[in-house]
Amino acid sequence: MSERKRMTLPGLFKKVSEGQPITWLTCYDYPTAYLQDQAGVDMILVGDSLGMTMLGFDSTLPVTMEDMVRHTAAVRRGAPNVWLVGDMPYMTYQPSVETAIRHAGRFMAECGCDAVKLEGGAEMADRIAGIARSGIPVIGHLGLTPQSVSALGGFKLQGKGAAQARKIVEDATALEEAGAFCILLELVPDRVCELITERAKHCIIMSLGAGLKAHGQLLIYHDAFGLYPKFKPRMAKVFADAGAVIREGLNAYVKEVTERTFPKQENWFGMPDEEYAELVRMLNGDRDAR
Numbered sequence: 001m002s003e004r005k006r007m008t009l010p011g012l013f014k015k016v017s018e019g020q021p022i023t024w025l026t027c028y029d030y031p032t033a034y035l036q037d038q039a040g041v042d043m044i045l046v047g048d049s050l051g052m053t054m055l056g057f058d059s060t061l062p063v064t065m066e067d068m069v070r071h072t073a074a075v076r077r078g079a080p081n082v083w084l085v086g087d088m089p090y091m092t093y094q095p096s097v098e099t100a101i102r103h104a105g106r107f108m109a110e111c112g113c114d115a116v117k118l119e120g121g122a123e124m125a126d127r128i129a130g131i132a133r134s135g136i137p138v139i140g141h142l143g144l145t146p147q148s149v150s151a152l153g154g155f156k157l158q159g160k161g162a163a164q165a166r167k168i169v170e171d172a173t174a175l176e177e178a179g180a181f182c183i184l185l186e187l188v189p190d191r192v193c194e195l196i197t198e199r200a201k202h203c204i205i206m207s208l209g210a211g212l213k214a215h216g217q218l219l220i221y222h223d224a225f226g227l228y229p230k231f232k233p234r235m236a237k238v239f240a241d242a243g244a245v246i247r248e249g250l251n252a253y254v255k256e257v258t259e260r261t262f263p264k265q266e267n268w269f270g271m272p273d274e275e276y277a278e279l280v281r282m283l284n285g286d287r288d289a290r
């Protein structure tokens with residue numbers, strides 16, 4: 001088992017104060033969580049991106065709270081030491097502050113989360129404040145916010161022009177003032193990310209495709225390890241092509257079973273001769289008695 005110490009909120013802020021980048025990946029299942037914990041990843045996000053990466057939908061909108069609870073609890077069992085963030089799915093916080101607090105509480109009580117994340121700017125500040133006042137660490141998410149993909153006109157860079165960038169900078173201030181301890185900036189220009197990071201007072205700024213000047217980086221696990229078949233976004237790097245390795249293994253499995261070269265003696269269990277002879281006698285006796 002892992003020897004590492006469990007990550008804490010002071011531990012994350014210590015990394016920031018020491019200028020050490022925070023590492024953050026998405027994860028949706030027990031075995032991958034185990035590997036990420038063993039690798040020393042600081043934070044895991046069980047993203048509602050699981051709708052796309054694990055369930056094959058074209059967006060995150062069909063993901064339910066029940067989907068999230070099931071996967072997030074599995075991730076916690078695999079990764080006891082990471083700072084675990086549950087991603088609030090579509091319409092579990094938009095309707096009201098109370099709805100937001102109730103669903104955030106489920107992530108903490110039922111999944112063992114350390115924090116929750118929700119999408120949106122100043123218009124979500126009251127949800128952020130309500131969750132934070134309930135004693136739940138909360139993360140804001142600005143820039144490309146996939147639950148609003150339709151309103152944003154697609155999965156594309158946000159804040160390229162000065163007016164839109166100003167809104168993102170102001171939203172970041174509003175979320176920090178409301179009590180967010182961390183803000184994720186997804187797909188905004190690096191200079192906008194740098195400005196927000198410089199202005200943050202007590203808030204950790206994380207980047208997903210927003211450059212190096214944040215306090216740390218987030219990547220979607222499936223993009224970073226060649227596991228999403230539909231496309232690879234520019235913001236991701238493939239650190240290891242697990243998809244190619246698995247494909248190769250699958251081809252070998254189909255070939256060996258087809259050619260009867262798998263399984264081999266070491267892959268099955270035998271039976272002592274006397275037990276087998278007794279079995280045959282018993283079966284023959286049963287047949288003769290019929």
Ligand code: KIV
Nearest residue numbers: 026047048049087208
């Ligand atoms: O659901 C998710 O994985 C996310 C990332 C895109 C940041 O919210």
